[in-house]
Amino acid sequence: MVRKDRIAGRTALVTGAGNGLGRAIATSLSAHGARVVLAGRNEAKVVSVAGEISANGGSAHAVRCDTSDPESVAAVAESLADEEISILVNNAGVAGPVAPLVDVEPEAWDDVFAVNVRGVYLMCRAFLPPMVHRRSGDVINLASVSGKRPLAGRTPYTASKMAVLGLTVTLAHEVGSSGVTVNSLSPGPVRGPRMERNFRLEAQRLGVSEADAEREFVSRAALHRMVEEDEVADAVVAMLHMPGLSAADIDLSAGMVAR
Structure with missing residues (x-):
């Protein structure tokens, strides 16, 4: 049986795509034939990555987007109204403070949740409706093994990533009957x-x-x-080639957690 390519010819939106995991994921999706929209708060960085992808023969478009800001997300959604975004990779995230909980200021706590959780919510809220209408689409949220194991001094980050896991599985059941998959990928230390x-x-x-x-x-x-950045990008590609995967979390941690 010839395996159907589930990436080529589709348009993928990747947040936090200006560097690190986002850059690796966007580059890999392009290599597999997707048109890639790169979103990030630092416009110069996403423009640079889009240029790299285009120089290598891919199709890429950069947009400035603060995923924690409803107005910014709405503006991006409006600007992409003519694009059929059928793959959404919510990668944007911040590490937050390294300190005991009692030493974490409320503002620092809120900053972590604004990007790591609110950002995922806002992007899904903006880009899921067309997928549901078309009855097809794939959402992959970047979580972390830190949402599943103790990590002293990193309470805001671990709590936010556990929230992403809960958001993912619940949302998957909300939209699954419409043919849309929602899954999460939990890298270990990258x-x-x-x-x-x-x-x-x-x-x-x-x-x-x-x-x-x-x-x-x-x-x-x-x-x-x-774990290497390219391994995470390869995992995203593999997940997109598993049409029966839904409400799942894939652990890619070099064995950091066992369950």
Whole structure:
């Protein structure tokens, strides 16, 4: 049996696409034949990534979008009214403070939830109705293994990612009968600037070297390593090729969690 390509020819909207995981996901989707709309708060970054994709023969369009701002999301949705967005990847997120809960200021807590949870809600609210109307579409929300295991000093982040898991499974049941799938992907520690920042802050908190902080962290994973950005992008592609996947969370953590 010839496997049907479920990506080529479709239009995918990826948030937080100016760097890191968003850039890797958008690039991979383009390589599989999707037209990609890259959204991000830093317009220069998403324009740059769109340029890279176009230079490699792909079709890409960049838009500035603050996913935590209803007006910004509404403006983007209006500007894309003529696009048939059938893949939505909610990747935009912030790491938040590294501190005990009692030392986290309410403003810092709210900032994390504004992007990590409110942003997913607003994007789904804006782009799900046309999918439901067409009776087809795929939504993938980037969660984290940190929403499923203890991570001392990161309460705002872990709580926000657990909220994404709850949002995903509930929304999947709301729209599943319309042929729309909603799933989440939970990466473990992904090699890159964000983890370097976390190791630096954790080292300061514990009074150890950054290398020791990294070794202790990755020792919790079965593979004793971090996940690469390209592996996360490959997982998004794989999920889109599983039409029966719905209300599911895929763990990509090098064995950071076991359940």
